Amino acid sequence: MLLCAACAQQAGASATTTAPTREAITAPTSGLTPSPTDQSTQTPTSTLTATPPAPKVCSPLEVQPLKTIREIITQPFAMPRTLGNGTYTDDAHHGVDLGYYTRDGKTFTGSPALAALEGKIAALIHNRPPYGNMVMVETPFEGLPAWVIASQKIPAGASLYTLYAHLQNMQPLEIGQSVQCGQQLALTGLTGFTGGPHLHFETRWGPANNVFAVMAYYRADATPEELANYQKWRMSGEFHLFNPMELLEQP
Protein backbone atom coordinates (compact mmCIF):
# COMPACT_ATOMS: atom_id res chain seq x y z
CA MET A 1 0.00 0.00 0.00
CA LEU A 2 2.82 2.35 0.85
CA LEU A 3 4.52 1.65 -2.42
CA CYS A 4 1.29 2.21 -4.29
CA ALA A 5 0.70 5.46 -2.51
CA ALA A 6 4.24 6.46 -3.36
CA CYS A 7 3.81 5.63 -7.02
CA ALA A 8 0.51 7.44 -7.18
CA GLN A 9 2.28 10.49 -5.85
CA GLN A 10 5.03 10.07 -8.37
CA ALA A 11 2.59 9.63 -11.22
CA GLY A 12 0.62 12.66 -10.15
CA ALA A 13 3.77 14.66 -9.71
CA SER A 14 5.13 13.70 -13.12
CA ALA A 15 1.90 14.68 -14.80
CA THR A 16 1.47 18.08 -13.21
CA THR A 17 4.91 19.39 -12.30
CA THR A 18 8.20 20.13 -13.98
CA ALA A 19 11.09 17.72 -14.11
CA PRO A 20 13.22 19.30 -11.36
CA THR A 21 10.36 19.07 -8.86
CA ARG A 22 9.72 15.46 -9.78
CA GLU A 23 13.34 14.61 -9.13
CA ALA A 24 13.08 16.24 -5.74
CA ILE A 25 10.04 14.09 -4.89
CA THR A 26 11.40 10.80 -6.16
CA ALA A 27 14.85 11.22 -4.66
CA PRO A 28 13.98 9.98 -1.14
CA THR A 29 12.30 6.83 -2.45
CA SER A 30 14.96 6.03 -5.05
CA GLY A 31 16.44 3.46 -2.70
CA LEU A 32 13.33 1.29 -2.98
CA THR A 33 12.48 0.58 -6.59
CA PRO A 34 13.25 2.39 -9.82
CA SER A 35 10.34 4.61 -10.76
CA PRO A 36 9.84 3.04 -14.24
CA THR A 37 9.03 -0.26 -12.50
CA ASP A 38 6.64 1.47 -10.14
CA GLN A 39 4.81 3.08 -13.00
CA SER A 40 4.60 -0.11 -15.06
CA THR A 41 3.11 -2.02 -12.11
CA GLN A 42 0.72 0.76 -11.27
CA THR A 43 -0.95 0.86 -14.68
CA PRO A 44 -2.64 -2.58 -14.52
CA THR A 45 -3.66 -2.28 -10.85
CA SER A 46 -5.41 1.01 -11.48
CA THR A 47 -8.01 -0.89 -13.51
CA LEU A 48 -8.78 -3.11 -10.47
CA THR A 49 -9.96 -0.36 -8.13
CA ALA A 50 -13.57 -1.48 -8.60
CA THR A 51 -12.90 -4.93 -7.07
CA PRO A 52 -14.42 -5.64 -3.64
CA PRO A 53 -12.40 -4.73 -0.53
CA ALA A 54 -9.92 -7.30 0.75
CA PRO A 55 -11.51 -9.99 2.96
CA LYS A 56 -11.26 -9.13 6.61
CA VAL A 57 -10.90 -11.19 9.75
CA CYS A 58 -12.92 -10.33 12.85
CA SER A 59 -12.29 -11.30 16.45
CA PRO A 60 -14.31 -14.43 17.33
CA LEU A 61 -15.01 -12.82 20.70
CA GLU A 62 -16.76 -9.53 21.36
CA VAL A 63 -14.86 -9.20 24.66
CA GLN A 64 -11.38 -9.31 23.10
CA PRO A 65 -10.04 -7.36 20.13
CA LEU A 66 -8.22 -9.32 17.47
CA LYS A 67 -4.90 -7.63 18.09
CA THR A 68 -4.75 -8.85 21.69
CA ILE A 69 -6.54 -12.19 21.20
CA ARG A 70 -3.31 -14.07 22.00
CA GLU A 71 -3.48 -12.76 25.59
CA ILE A 72 -6.47 -14.99 26.41
CA ILE A 73 -5.25 -18.31 24.98
CA THR A 74 -5.92 -20.90 27.68
CA GLN A 75 -4.75 -23.85 25.61
CA PRO A 76 -2.78 -23.46 22.39
CA PHE A 77 -3.22 -25.43 19.21
CA ALA A 78 -1.28 -28.70 19.09
CA MET A 79 -1.02 -30.49 15.76
CA PRO A 80 -2.08 -34.14 15.91
CA ARG A 81 0.10 -36.78 14.32
CA THR A 82 -0.44 -37.41 10.64
CA LEU A 83 -0.28 -40.97 9.46
CA GLY A 84 1.35 -42.22 6.29
CA ASN A 85 -1.90 -42.22 4.34
CA GLY A 86 -2.54 -38.52 5.08
CA THR A 87 -5.03 -39.06 7.88
CA TYR A 88 -4.80 -37.39 11.29
CA THR A 89 -4.94 -38.99 14.69
CA ASP A 90 -7.64 -37.79 17.06
CA ASP A 91 -5.18 -36.79 19.79
CA ALA A 92 -3.45 -33.44 20.47
CA HIS A 93 -5.52 -30.24 20.33
CA HIS A 94 -7.20 -29.49 17.02
CA GLY A 95 -8.02 -25.87 17.85
CA VAL A 96 -7.14 -22.97 20.09
CA ASP A 97 -8.95 -22.30 23.37
CA LEU A 98 -9.69 -18.67 24.18
CA GLY A 99 -11.10 -17.49 27.47
CA TYR A 100 -10.73 -16.64 31.16
CA TYR A 101 -12.82 -17.05 34.28
CA THR A 102 -13.72 -13.47 35.14
CA ARG A 103 -12.52 -10.05 34.14
CA ASP A 104 -13.71 -6.70 35.47
CA GLY A 105 -16.28 -8.61 37.48
CA LYS A 106 -17.78 -10.35 34.44
CA THR A 107 -17.51 -14.04 33.64
CA PHE A 108 -16.23 -15.13 30.25
CA THR A 109 -19.02 -17.68 29.96
CA GLY A 110 -21.98 -15.95 28.37
CA SER A 111 -20.01 -13.55 26.19
CA PRO A 112 -20.87 -13.28 22.48
CA ALA A 113 -19.06 -15.59 20.05
CA LEU A 114 -18.71 -13.94 16.64
CA ALA A 115 -17.99 -15.14 13.11
CA ALA A 116 -14.29 -14.56 12.37
CA LEU A 117 -14.93 -14.56 8.63
CA GLU A 118 -17.86 -13.87 6.36
CA GLY A 119 -19.38 -17.08 5.03
CA LYS A 120 -22.30 -19.46 5.29
CA ILE A 121 -23.38 -21.89 7.98
CA ALA A 122 -21.99 -25.41 7.36
CA ALA A 123 -22.93 -27.08 10.66
CA LEU A 124 -25.22 -26.45 13.63
CA ILE A 125 -24.75 -29.13 16.25
CA HIS A 126 -26.79 -29.18 19.42
CA ASN A 127 -25.11 -30.50 22.54
CA ARG A 128 -23.23 -33.50 21.21
CA PRO A 129 -19.79 -34.65 22.30
CA PRO A 130 -17.10 -33.42 22.12
CA TYR A 131 -18.00 -29.93 20.81
CA GLY A 132 -21.26 -29.45 22.68
CA ASN A 133 -23.26 -26.75 20.94
CA MET A 134 -21.23 -26.00 17.84
CA VAL A 135 -21.43 -23.70 14.82
CA MET A 136 -19.34 -24.09 11.68
CA VAL A 137 -18.98 -21.42 9.00
CA GLU A 138 -17.71 -22.06 5.47
CA THR A 139 -15.84 -19.24 3.74
CA PRO A 140 -15.17 -19.68 0.01
CA PHE A 141 -11.68 -19.13 -1.42
CA GLU A 142 -12.63 -15.65 -2.66
CA GLY A 143 -13.44 -14.59 0.90
CA LEU A 144 -10.09 -15.60 2.38
CA PRO A 145 -7.34 -13.20 3.41
CA ALA A 146 -4.25 -13.46 1.22
CA TRP A 147 -1.94 -14.38 4.08
CA VAL A 148 -3.95 -17.51 4.95
CA ILE A 149 -4.08 -18.63 1.32
CA ALA A 150 -0.31 -18.18 1.15
CA SER A 151 0.65 -19.75 4.48
CA GLN A 152 -1.65 -22.76 4.12
CA LYS A 153 -1.24 -23.09 0.34
CA ILE A 154 -5.02 -23.22 -0.09
CA PRO A 155 -5.91 -24.04 -3.71
CA ALA A 156 -8.46 -21.98 -5.63
CA GLY A 157 -11.92 -23.49 -5.29
CA ALA A 158 -11.34 -24.81 -1.77
CA SER A 159 -13.11 -23.36 1.27
CA LEU A 160 -12.00 -22.51 4.78
CA TYR A 161 -14.17 -23.86 7.61
CA THR A 162 -14.16 -22.18 11.03
CA LEU A 163 -15.64 -24.04 14.00
CA TYR A 164 -16.91 -22.55 17.28
CA ALA A 165 -17.53 -24.98 20.14
CA HIS A 166 -18.90 -25.30 23.70
CA LEU A 167 -21.53 -22.64 22.99
CA GLN A 168 -24.87 -21.76 24.57
CA ASN A 169 -27.77 -19.59 23.47
CA MET A 170 -27.26 -20.33 19.78
CA GLN A 171 -28.67 -17.70 17.47
CA PRO A 172 -31.57 -18.83 15.24
CA LEU A 173 -29.32 -19.79 12.31
CA GLU A 174 -29.90 -22.24 9.47
CA ILE A 175 -27.60 -24.38 7.36
CA GLY A 176 -26.59 -22.40 4.27
CA GLN A 177 -27.46 -19.05 5.82
CA SER A 178 -24.99 -16.23 5.15
CA VAL A 179 -23.19 -14.67 8.09
CA GLN A 180 -21.14 -11.50 8.19
CA CYS A 181 -17.71 -11.03 9.69
CA GLY A 182 -18.31 -10.19 13.35
CA GLN A 183 -21.91 -11.46 13.38
CA GLN A 184 -22.96 -13.05 16.65
CA LEU A 185 -23.36 -16.83 16.40
CA ALA A 186 -24.07 -17.68 20.04
CA LEU A 187 -22.79 -17.07 23.54
CA THR A 188 -19.78 -18.86 24.97
CA GLY A 189 -20.82 -21.75 27.17
CA LEU A 190 -19.70 -24.92 28.88
CA THR A 191 -21.36 -27.53 26.65
CA GLY A 192 -19.56 -30.62 25.42
CA PHE A 193 -16.16 -31.59 26.76
CA THR A 194 -14.68 -28.57 28.50
CA GLY A 195 -12.40 -28.25 31.49
CA GLY A 196 -13.33 -24.63 32.08
CA PRO A 197 -14.69 -21.51 30.41
CA HIS A 198 -13.41 -21.06 26.87
CA LEU A 199 -14.28 -20.85 23.21
CA HIS A 200 -12.75 -23.71 21.23
CA PHE A 201 -11.96 -22.25 17.79
CA GLU A 202 -10.84 -24.57 14.99
CA THR A 203 -9.83 -23.99 11.36
CA ARG A 204 -9.50 -26.34 8.40
CA TRP A 205 -9.61 -25.95 4.64
CA GLY A 206 -11.15 -28.51 2.34
CA PRO A 207 -13.70 -29.16 -0.40
CA ALA A 208 -16.30 -26.43 -0.93
CA ASN A 209 -20.01 -26.73 -0.11
CA ASN A 210 -19.60 -29.35 2.59
CA VAL A 211 -22.35 -29.57 5.18
CA PHE A 212 -22.11 -31.52 8.43
CA ALA A 213 -25.74 -32.14 9.32
CA VAL A 214 -24.77 -34.15 12.41
CA MET A 215 -21.54 -34.88 14.25
CA ALA A 216 -20.65 -36.68 17.47
CA TYR A 217 -18.22 -39.06 19.08
CA TYR A 218 -17.25 -40.65 22.39
CA ARG A 219 -20.72 -41.77 23.31
CA ALA A 220 -22.46 -45.07 22.92
CA ASP A 221 -25.55 -43.42 21.47
CA ALA A 222 -23.69 -41.71 18.61
CA THR A 223 -25.20 -42.75 15.28
CA PRO A 224 -23.09 -44.11 12.40
CA GLU A 225 -23.66 -40.84 10.49
CA GLU A 226 -22.53 -38.76 13.47
CA LEU A 227 -19.41 -40.88 13.82
CA ALA A 228 -18.70 -40.77 10.07
CA ASN A 229 -18.91 -36.98 9.99
CA TYR A 230 -16.70 -36.68 13.06
CA GLN A 231 -14.12 -38.91 11.43
CA LYS A 232 -14.42 -37.02 8.13
CA TRP A 233 -13.90 -33.63 9.79
CA ARG A 234 -11.20 -34.55 12.27
CA MET A 235 -9.24 -37.46 10.88
CA SER A 236 -9.84 -38.20 7.19
CA GLY A 237 -7.25 -35.71 5.97
CA GLU A 238 -9.85 -34.34 3.56
CA PHE A 239 -10.04 -31.22 5.76
CA HIS A 240 -6.58 -29.76 6.31
CA LEU A 241 -6.05 -28.68 9.88
CA PHE A 242 -3.94 -25.66 10.83
CA ASN A 243 -3.27 -23.40 13.78
CA PRO A 244 -6.18 -20.90 13.99
CA MET A 245 -3.74 -18.21 15.12
CA GLU A 246 -2.41 -18.23 11.56
CA LEU A 247 -5.79 -16.89 10.54
CA LEU A 248 -6.34 -14.55 13.48
CA GLU A 249 -2.90 -12.94 13.39
CA GLN A 250 -1.83 -11.31 10.16
CA PRO A 251 1.93 -11.85 9.71
Ligand SMILES: [Zn+2]
Ligand atom coordinates in the same frame (compact mmCIF):
# COMPACT_ATOMS: atom_id res chain seq x y z
ZN1 LIG B 1 -10.13 -26.74 22.60
